[in-house]
Amino acid sequence: MKKLLLSVAVLAMSTSFAMADTVRLGTEGAYPPYNFINDNGEVDGFERELGDELCKRAEMDCEWVTNDWDSIIPNLVSGNYDAIIAGMSITPERQEVVDFTQNYTPPSPSAYAALSADVDLDGGVIAAQTGTIQSAHITTTGATLLEFATPDETVAAVRNGEADAVLSDKDFLIPLVEDSNGDMVFVGEDIPLGGGIGMAFRKSDPEMRAKFDAAIQTMKDDGTLNELIIKWLGEDSPRF
The missing domain is CATH 3.40.190.10 (Periplasmic binding protein-like II)
Structure with missing residues (x-):
């Protein structure tokens, strides 16, 4: 009985320590x-x-x-x-x-941003962050996917001419487009992705x-x- 009570006490202490972990x-x-x-x-x-x-x-x-x-x-x-x-x-x-x-x-929309409203979203090169719902979506279109490890790199790819447009969460792109002094614009329609x-x-x-x-x-x-x-x-x- 003492062993049983001791075991229960030890278990309780272990549980409390586990719950206290950061x-x-x-x-x-x-x-x-x-x-x-x-x-x-x-x-x-x-x-x-x-x-x-x-x-x-x-x-x-x-x-x-x-x-x-x-x-x-x-x-x-x-x-x-x-x-x-x-x-x-x-x-x-x-x-x-x-x-x-x-x-x-x-669920919030994803959006395309580019340096020109005339870019070809269906057949062009589109930048997206690796492993995102946006990169997965691009593979279902006729566009060429260009993936990068960070979101900033996807935008840089558009600015330096590597990509025709970037597809990302619109919440991420809004301040970048607004602060670009008209250099970047939203292109095409918003796309609902994810849950x-x-x-x-x-x-x-x-x-x-x-x-x-x-x-x-x-x-x-x-x-x-x-x-x-x-x-x-x-x-x-x-x-x-």
Whole structure:
């Protein structure tokens, strides 16, 4: 009986220690306004503010980890961090590898941007970030896909003539187009892709995922999530 009680006590202590562990949130840090590194070298943006609030509501201590986009899912699965909060759209292909929370942004449009309104979107060269819903979409068209590791490189490819246009989240492109003094313009129609953006977790962490899922729901219910969307993504961005 004493051994049984001791075993239960040890298990309880182990569980409490496990629950007290810091949750490591993985993000790219290169996709404003969702996530970026500010002048102080810290993760900033919509997802930083959102993630900090979700951790508070889930009653968890969290720390931020940055990781290149092209390895962000493999490094979650291998245990380098505990969750992804990095502008990641929910797709069936990704759901085969990781589990998502409910979306914390509604599905928002992707858009083409170019240096001229006369570019050939169907037969030209289109830049997109590797491993994104935009790069996958381009492969279904007649255009030639030119992939880059970071979103900034996709825009640079258009500016230096490597690509005819870039396809990316419109929320990412809007400030770039607006600040280009007319050099860059939106081309063609917006394209709805993905099922909105959510947090991704290892399939072995359903309890942690459920805590953050519940926290997202409370922010939807009290309107604070819409407030953050307006603050960071703009009045015209879809919201709940």
